[in-house]
Amino acid sequence: MQVTPVAGLPEIREGDDLAALIDERAVLQPGDVLCVASTVVSKAEGRTFDFADFPAGERARAIADRLEAITGESKDPRFAQAVIEESEELIVEAPFILAVTHFGHITVNAGIDRSNVPGGDLLLLPEDPSASAERLHEALDVPVVVTDTSGRPFRYGQRGVAVGWAGIPASRDWRGETDREGREMEATVQSVVDELAGAANLVTGEGDGGTPAAVVRGFEFGDHEGSNNLFRSEADDIVRAALREWEFEG
Structure with missing residues (x-):
């Protein structure tokens, strides 16, 4: 798998045709996935x-x-x-x-x-990042992941995560398949769009040297069930429920 930054993008302004600007600078092929930072999506959308x-x-x-x-x-x-x-x-x-x-x-x-x-x-952030991804997907005819950097519980540092996506399921489901020992997998659902966002963030960078888009080539989703569930529902998010009861003392 190759991850290549889209070089030469200008400072994005409200009303800019982001899809056209990317298309002029990236050679997109069938099977590619385009990862775009939410910052430039927001700028183009007047946020x-x-x-x-x-x-x-x-x-x-x-x-x-x-x-x-x-x-x-x-x-x-x-x-x-x-x-x-x-x-x-x-x-x-x-x-x-x-x-x-x-x-x-x-x-x-x-x-x-x-x-x-x-x-x-x-x-x-974009009002609806998945709708933003859908517009780019329709214009460029490749799957699109809109990314942001986010901190993580239990760990230091930030990583790239997906906030919107189109043309690709958010996750692939390994449940019901078998491991190398023939045991049936019961819990593994892989957050593909987050992993693609993290891979893209490694080459797009941060700060004043950052590049707001990258092309992932060679990724294969494989013959798996897909799902668009990414954000946990309120009903099954036990961490959110616990935090509501927690009060900072200091």
Whole structure:
């Protein structure tokens, strides 16, 4: 399998034809998978905002005050307001904000970015990343994964994860198949789109040298059942349920 960054993409602005810009610079073949950073999808879709777009309410001011007291760093309550408005639920409000986005992804600060945002203060995630992926998929005729970087429970560091996808199932199901000893597999469901996002993130990079898209060539889904389940439902998410009962003391 080969993972190759799409070189030469310009700074993306609202209204840019992202599919055309990628198509001009990437030689896409049948079977390829295109991984695109949510940042450039958001920029093309006009998801750049100023702090002034989010006048802080009482809850946002309380969250900002508490975070400032915990961290000793100044916190803008308008940022907290943006997170509130971009979230279905705030699971944790201290010592950081852990939010459920409107499309089901759980991440710190609802995935709102404050770096590499020319012409604004905040870059929000796409409203519906899978719909964004579908539009790119239709234009480019290859599966598309929209990626973001996200922290992980129990581990240090961030990794690439999928927030939207089209043209490929989110996971492949190994249950019912056998291992090398002939035992039937009962639990393994492999999150393919997350693994592709992680592979792409290794070559796209971070910071001012980052490249916002990569082509994965040679990946084969294989003869497996597929599923689009990626984000756990509220009913079977025991970690979310436990965090709701937890209170930060400090």
